[in-house]
Amino acid sequence: MADVETTKKAGSGGVRDARRTWDEKVTSSSRQRDVEFTSVSGEESDLLYTPDDVAELDYLRDLGFPGEFPYTRGVRLNMYRGRLWTMRQFSGFGTPEDSNRRNKFLLDHGQTGLSVAFDLPTIMGYDSDHARAEGEVGVCGVAIDSLRDMETLFDGIPLDKVSTSMTINAPAAVLLAMYIVVGEKQGVASSRLRGTIQNDLLKEYIAQKSWIFPPEPSMRIITDIMEYCADEVPQWNTISISGYHIREAGSTALQELAFTLADGFAYVEAGIKAGMDVDAFAPRLSFFFNSHMDFFEEVAKFRAARRIWATDMREKYGAKDPRSWLMRFHTQTSGCSLTAQQPFNNVVRTTLEALAAVMGGTQSLHTNSMDESLALPSEEAVHVALRTQQVIAHESGVPNTADPLGGSYFVEALTNRMEEGCREYFEKIEKLGGVIPAIEKGFFQRDIAGAAFRYQRAIEEKRQVIVGVNDYVDEGEEIKIELLRIGRETARRQVEVLGKVRSERDDEAAASALDGLRRAAAGTDNLMPHFVGCSRAYATEGEMIGVLREVFGEYREPPIYW
Amino acid sequence: MPARIRVLVAKPGLDGHDRGAKVVASALRDGGMEVIYTGLHQTPEMIVNAAIQEDVDVVAMSILSGAHMTMFPRVLELLREKGVDDVIVTGGGIIPDEDMKELAGMGVDRLFGPGTDTRDIVTYIREAVERKRGA
Structure with missing residues (x-):
């Protein structure tokens, strides 16, 4: 042991000395094209990473093997060799009939799971004839008022054959209840239903802002759902703990990771406080992340997420079931990285983001359509977005190998930095009294708004180039793209x-x-x-x-x- | 010295996407304007009442939910009903070009889409208010 230590130190010192000499050479002889090199989150990157940057890394403790604690390298033993990620395109607009047709179109084209977007009145708990629903019915998603609409939405789609993700939060319990009854009517027992409700209210207060009730009753509804599903709908993911919206609201990658994990642990604490055994509900918690443009930062974020979750679930919350330790997550490529200008470039952006998600080991993926900066996606744009995933899956060779970037000095150093940053944030949140008091003090909201403003400034000062927006602009560009419009007849x-x-x-x-x-x-x-x-x-x-x-x-x- | 420009930044409807509204509010503040932010989930009635109470020069609405063809005309209508004719109504969000043209025809001022430089918004508001005050 002593020998190994000595060798490691000597080796590390050797690298350090050699590195210093090389650094001097770089500084004295090379010109830089820019003064600073930062990630999309504003984090500075070094020119080069060496074994010295990951000297403290212990392979078995910090990385391990896919499908094993701490799951840094992925949650399945054979990762994508066993099964590819679920290609799940978020979809929903107009009437239940319209969305039913779009879902059948996606299933016919090889999509393997459904993902339902609801309109704002449904999200905010108003029927379509409520005054506050005016102008919003069926616009951002499908309108659901009663069981009748849910029956129509899933007409001809056997609920024992698909898994369905529903992006719904404050009224999640209502939509899940309707889904259960549609299952009953199809002769599918609730124990066979598979899917997810987003049901993550904490991130609503933090970022997406579609809350209805105050935090306390919201947490009660959530623990009621967790308890009920543990017995009645055991294959259902009861919360999809979401960083996606935190990121879209302007956070950095680190803020997305730290706040999402903090939310996740808050739900675990709420479940335990409600008297449940942690292993009774934790295996049904899943996560939902953003994949933004900075490729390596994203991969590091996904890897750090799994490691932190596994470690704290086991060490801090005493979970004994490995299924409570492993973090499964869905990823959506970043909507806010897309541009209205030169929209075809968005296909390229989405491809890079999707690749980061796959290299980060996601369990399911939504790829945005190129026209989403302009309106709801057209069928043609959705088609290209789905094909993007299929090209990565079947042509790139990437899914052949688990965690292909594991062991990269850079990616491991970034993964460590993500984890350290998270721990610092956890401490700050703890000092504020926990997630809900921090929300009430506006901590997250301010932190995110600050990051969003800094990012906007970076774009305006051209420290961050966005192709087609602040550089490589096509003067006099006219955007010609077929848009899907929702008429008033909806x-x-x-x-x-x-x-x-x-x-x-x-x-x-x-x-x-x-x-x-x-x-x-x-x-x-x-x-x-x-x-x-x-x-x-x-x-x-x-x-x-x-x-x-x-x-x-x-x-x-x-x-x-x- | 002319009075500081007062802007009501408003989020109408059920849409919770407030990133753009907040970024623009901060940029206007840094541009030397007095900014009043309504917060979320405002009805057109609430917005118009706030505009009158706060005696603003500009109402800037951010809409990313697709409800712009309902919200902008309604705010214009309510302002007219209350006899307010010196307030500039502008805004931004995900608003297709042809809708912007139609809204302009109704009396909505310039609207800003994705990728806008906030300095352009500051300049535009400053010039529009100066024109209005000069008139």
Whole structure:
């Protein structure tokens, strides 16, 4: 042991001395084309990394093998040789009929999982005929008012054959309940349903801002869902702990990683506090990250994420089931890295980002379409985006080898730096009293807004070049791209169906189910069976959320922009 | 010395994407303007009331949800109803060119899309307000 130590030190010292000589040579004889070299997050990079930068790395302790603790190199033993990542394109617009057709189109073209985008009224818990829904019905996603719409959305799609991810947060329990009832009607037991609800309210307060209730009742709904699913829907991912929106709101890669993990641990603590065994719910927690333009920074972020999660779940939270240690995640390429100018360049950006996600070991992937800076994607653009993944999967050779960048001095040093940065952030959050107090103090919001403003300044001062935007601009460019537009007839049709549902349902049954929900909300009963009951009775989403608004109240954020 | 330009930066509708609004608010503040930020989830009524109460020169709305063809006309209409005719209504977000043209026809001032340099927004607002005050 002593000998190994001595050799390592001598070797390391040798590299260090040689490096110093080389550095002097570089400084004295080479000109630099720029004064600083930073990542997209503003982190400085060195010109070169050597064994000296990773001298402390212990292979078995810090990296290990794929499918084994601490999962730095991936969560599956044979990674993509066993199964490729799930190609999951987020989709949803217009009426349930429109989205049903788009989903069938994607499944016919080789997509292997569904991912549903909801419109803003659905996300905010308003029915399509509510005053606040005006102008928003079916625009950002599909409109869902009642079970009838969910039946239409999944018409002809057997729920035991697909896995479905639903991007829904505050009303996640309602949409999951409706999905369970659609399964019942198809003869598929809830134990066979596979999928994910996003259900990550902490990041809503931090970044995406589609909250409804204050943090405390939100956390209660989440733990109710975790508890219910552990028994009734065991294959369901109950929370998709999301860094995606934190990044899109302007954070750096490190902030994305640190805040997302902090949220994840906050959910674990909430589950434990609600009296659950950590291994009863932790295996169903999954993650959702952004993949931005800085290739190596992203790969390092994914690797560090797995290592931190595994370490803390085992060491700090006492999880014993390896499935609680391993972090599974979905990745979406970065929407905010795309440009309205020269939109075809976005295909290239998305390819690089997708490649980083695959090299980072993602379990599923959404590739953005080239026209998303302009509007909802057209079918042609979605087609290219899906094909991008298939080219990486089948032509690049990248999936043949697990964690292909592992062992790179640069990537390992970056991975370590990500982890250290995270630990510093965890301490700061702890000092503020935890994630929810930090939200209430505006800590995350300010930190992210600051990073977003610095990034914008870097672009404007051309320290960060964006091709086609602040350099290589095509003067007088006219953007010619076919756009998908949602007409006003969508809202009209949606309101019509809603009216029909209300007139045809057994009103008494709906009212009594809603009353049960109200009582449960005011008390401590698990809310999930009530959402399922309300859904069966064709109570609308707006009615269910309306009841909870009365009981729980609404959250208001102080308007701070700096 | 002319009075400092007062701008209401507003987020109408249910859209929570406030990155652009905040970045622009910071840039306007750094450009020497008085910025009032409404926060999220504002109705057109709330925005117009705030504009009147705060006596602003400019209402700048950020919309990334596709609801711009509802929100901009409604704010214009409410301002007119309340007899306000000296406030510049501008904004930005994901707004297709043809919609920008249609909104311009209704009386909305310049709208800014993705990739805009915030210095252009500062200059534009300064010049537009000076023109209005000079008129």
